[in-house]
Amino acid sequence: MIRTIDVHKSFNDQQVLKGVTTEFFPGKTNLIIGRSGAGKTVLLKILVGLVTPTTGDIFYGDVNFSQLNKKEMRAIRMKVGMLFQGSALFDSMSVEENIRFPLDMFTSMKKKKKAMQVDSCLERVSLGQVHKKYPSEISGGMQKRVGIARAIVLNPEYLFCDEPNSGLDPKTAIVIDELIRDITIDKNITTVINTHDMNSVMEIGDNIVLIHEGKLAWRGDKSQVLESTNDTLQQFIFASPFLQRLRAAALERSQEG
Amino acid sequence: MISRQLYHFGRYLMMMGTALARPERTYMYYKETTRQMNDIGIGSLVIVILISLFIGAVTAVQFSYQLDGTLVPLYYIGYIVRDSTIIELAPTITCLVLAGKVGSNMSSEIGGMRQKEHIDAMEIMGVNTAGYLVLPKIIAALVVIPLLVAIAAFVSVIGGYLAMVLTGSLSHNDYIMGVRSFFKDGNVTMMFVKAIVFAFILTSVSCYQGYYVKGGSIELGKASTNAVVFSDILILLADYLIASILT
Numbered sequence: 001m002i003r004t005i006d007v008h009k010s011f012n013d014q015q016v017l018k019g020v021t022t023e024f025f026p027g028k029t030n031l032i033i034g035r036s037g038a039g040k041t042v043l044l045k046i047l048v049g050l051v052t053p054t055t056g057d058i059f060y061g062d063v064n065f066s067q068l069n070k071k072e073m074r075a076i077r078m079k080v081g082m083l084f085q086g087s088a089l090f091d092s093m094s095v096e097e098n099i100r101f102p103l104d105m106f107t108s109m110k111k112k113k114k115a116m117q118v119d120s121c122l123e124r125v126s127l128g129q130v131h132k133k134y135p136s137e138i139s140g141g142m143q144k145r146v147g148i149a150r151a152i153v154l155n156p157e158y159l160f161c162d163e164p165n166s167g168l169d170p171k172t173a174i175v176i177d178e179l180i181r182d183i184t185i186d187k188n189i190t191t192v193i194n195t196h197d198m199n200s201v202m203e204i205g206d207n208i209v210l211i212h213e214g215k216l217a218w219r220g221d222k223s224q225v226l227e228s229t230n231d232t233l234q235q236f237i238f239a240s241p242f243l244q245r246l247r248a249a250a251l252e253r254s255q256e257g
Numbered sequence: 258m259i260s261r262q263l264y265h266f267g268r269y270l271m272m273m274g275t276a277l278a279r280p281e282r283t284y285m286y287y288k289e290t291t292r293q294m295n296d297i298g299i300g301s302l303v304i305v306i307l308i309s310l311f312i313g314a315v316t317a318v319q320f321s322y323q324l325d326g327t328l329v330p331l332y333y334i335g336y337i338v339r340d341s342t343i344i345e346l347a348p349t350i351t352c353l354v355l356a357g358k359v360g361s362n363m364s365s366e367i368g369g370m371r372q373k374e375h376i377d378a379m380e381i382m383g384v385n386t387a388g389y390l391v392l393p394k395i396i397a398a399l400v401v402i403p404l405l406v407a408i409a410a411f412v413s414v415i416g417g418y419l420a421m422v423l424t425g426s427l428s429h430n431d432y433i434m435g436v437r438s439f440f441k442d443g444n445v446t447m448m449f450v451k452a453i454v455f456a457f458i459l460t461s462v463s464c465y466q467g468y469y470v471k472g473g474s475i476e477l478g479k480a481s482t483n484a485v486v487f488s489d490i491l492i493l494l495a496d497y498l499i500a501s502i503l504t
Binding site for chain 2: 104
């Protein structure tokens, strides 16, 4: 489990996070949602240690992550996998080399065992026969899958995904969401996803954290989203005119009925 | 102004301190170092040979013009071409050219990785990014650039020969006699000292500029330009200091 306790972050005079206290659970897909500029990416980067909080603490289990030195932080990071918004695959390496990179860097596995591990990860993300291709030769959806394969190759305890659906068509986005959810359940890992995709919220949101203007505005799961009377949440969910019309029509119909 | 320079110097020292930490896996660093050796060495060989050939030729032609009608024997042209290239032209011009070619390339490569979150991805994996991205480049440059400088010095002497002997300005025997005259092996030592110092400057400064790049393509372009400008200035400053100390 990951806990954040009263996390504040300021950049110069701009206060981005204003005391976020929340929890992310193992075996669940934990979603951080919010409008652009709400501070969710900063929160995610603080969780993985890419940004240092101004004040506040991050706990990985019982370990206070924000108090660790660089060496100790690296030890925790060995248990972390991350999928980046743009996949962040290394251009100069093939798909196979990208996935094998953490194994080459941190394990003393035999070549054959590494190849088996790469194959199993590619199979897990339903990709085959792309071993020798370079990131520029595969589609955006495939790049995301390779990114996930690389993130899980060291069997992490924590998986972080920064806007995994951005730039994907709705159908591919659903496939990626389902893949992340299945991996989370299979491996019982703590997955934290930063998203503003409503489909993800309603399909895989086991634990949803809404960040608004740097503060925790709402917390719950997907079954509580529509019933919630939280204004900020409702404004976020029904932000598009299409969804507003749909909700008005549904209300009208229920009143008639 | 001074505080800004001190800030950059401090950050540069911190990056170098991290870069020199113990590698996570030596094999990966070795693999990256050989790739960099190939990029720097083989990738720059043609331009270094071309530039050195013309520098040797121009030096010979200029001195031939200066010595014309004087009492200084003409075979001195070979001696002057040899020593001026070994002491100054081969290490300095080669490294100034490499700062433009290799330095800007390193800065753009690392800066691009920073912008595309490749460095963040490595950090999260637990990789010492300063070490993995900077150290192999420095080691590769420290091995390959002195070799390129030695080739440059040799080719410059050949360039002088071609410019003098093929045009009939000097005989083969006179030029070779000049090249063989008054040889001091300390000059070769100075050439290699310069090559090693310049190689370190151009790679570490370029990597620093790329490693801390922020923003978009304009900032990446600026980082690349800064890499070349600062490397060139520091190379020339180091050139003066080495010349003062070793002569």
